[in-house]
Amino acid sequence: MKHLLFRFFPLILLSACASTHVEPFKSASDVQNITPEESRVWLEADKYDMAMVNGGNTYDLQSANVYLQSVMDKVQPEFKGAIQVRIAKSPQLNAFALPNGVIYFNIGLLSRLENEAQLATVLAHESAHFTQKHGYKQRQNLKNTSAFGNFFSETLAMSSTYGYSRDLEREADQIAFRKIDKAGYDTSQAGEAFEILAEEAKAMGEEEPFFFSSHPKLAERIEDYQELNRNHKKGGLINKQRFDQFVGPLRLASLESDLSFDRQNVVIMVLTNEKRLANYPPEARYYLAEAYLRRGEKGDDQRAFAAYQTTLRAKPGFAPTYRSLGIYYLKKNEYGKAESYFSKYIQLAPNAADVDYVRNYVKLAKQGGAK
């Protein structure tokens, strides 16, 4: 059986290559004219998309959604109405395109980018996977080269989550570069976006599922964009302020999400980098303190305390810092200080979801102080 397979393998491969010519979409109107097989792929993607939306996995923060959609329409004006961008709640650094034209942008990735030109690059890259029908092409290749073609059909809708072949990714790079250039963005930002991500991917190791699925693939993206940019004119739109206006509020939500997903190491890595920290509002240091406490390594207690103190100075009205300092002192049996911080918390956030806990802690502090 093995010998037979080896004998026919080149033939199978050739037939696969021969049958994978797929006409890309040229504009939004083309999406009406798809083959029955493409419709099946489309339907699978629809099902996946519906499960994501129905399952509450997407953010409904309208201003950010509208902003991302507007950048998308700017880089792919021919596909206005055919490509939809959704913000996914996942803290992982990922974005992916479904074969039905829906692009998922994880809050984790979004919050790490620095400006609109970088955002436009990722959107242009992902949308190129859709316009060039890479999901469908990938499926065709798998079907033609595998004896278990149908096995892959169920996971097809997710295929772009894990990245495409080197050639397809390179094609998406080239298209994205042309698109962001045409839309007037500074193309040098394209490589920068991937460098930020590559740095994080390297620091987090293999454990972390990343954009383009792995660090080597990110390195390829950086090389591609550097090559494309080499002889290109300098300058163009960056739009940092506009990006911060719409994406800024999501950055704190992303830190909160990182902590609730037990990703304290990510939070520490991002917020101990002064350049990255500058993109976050002053209260971000509170999340750094929480991350230190969650990590619990030697010296983290002091690091957390220092970060709380910095937050207090930078943003004195940020209530959670008072609660955390109250807990800090309560555990050190410094009841007077604990009570004072808890009381301040209650004063600043009388309707907070956890205010009843804090009232109990005030009682504990009082009892402790009375002993």
Added chain:
Amino acid sequence: MKNYLKYYLLVSLALLLASCASPTWVKISKDTRNISTDSFKVTVPQEWMHWAGGQNFETIKREKEYPVFLRVDRVYVTLDGKYLEQIEFIRYDAKDAFPYLKREYTSNMLPSEAADLYVSELKKSGMENITVIKNEPAMIAGKPGFRLLLNWKNASGLRVDRLIYGFGYKSSFYLLSYEAPNLYYYPKHLAAFTEAFNSFKLVEKKD
């Protein structure tokens, strides 16, 4: 090869005999509704079904790791099946309190901290889209703990609610939960859970 075959046959036979000896689901009668474990006792609703198949271990399947079996004390009951309603009372060793996070419950942990870790534990276990509706302090069997009301939607958009109480005591961590689809089932059996919850008592001999 022959040895392997013998081994599998023996294991299969043992499992077959074990399954004949103790039925997994047992209908709860007036006489069997008071259930005691090594660490707690509780009165469960009559006519519900008690799962008597896995009272003493919990299987944890962490990503890219072999399954881990934890020693627990558990009482698990349902009326119409686990997708429609389930009540569970479970005790973990404090060192296994948050197995997906690989963190333990420590005696200096405050109830709000345990609640936050529990939410992270659920997310780490794969329930990424849970929403915390309420997170408040509670007294459970006379011990301070947390009360969380959570919900999430499954892939078809059905909202599922989970009410869960948790607390740590000595070398144990306890979770008492009720879970059901919000549509019809959650309100229908909430009173049954409340009654069972109020009957929950610690058995001191374990600790």
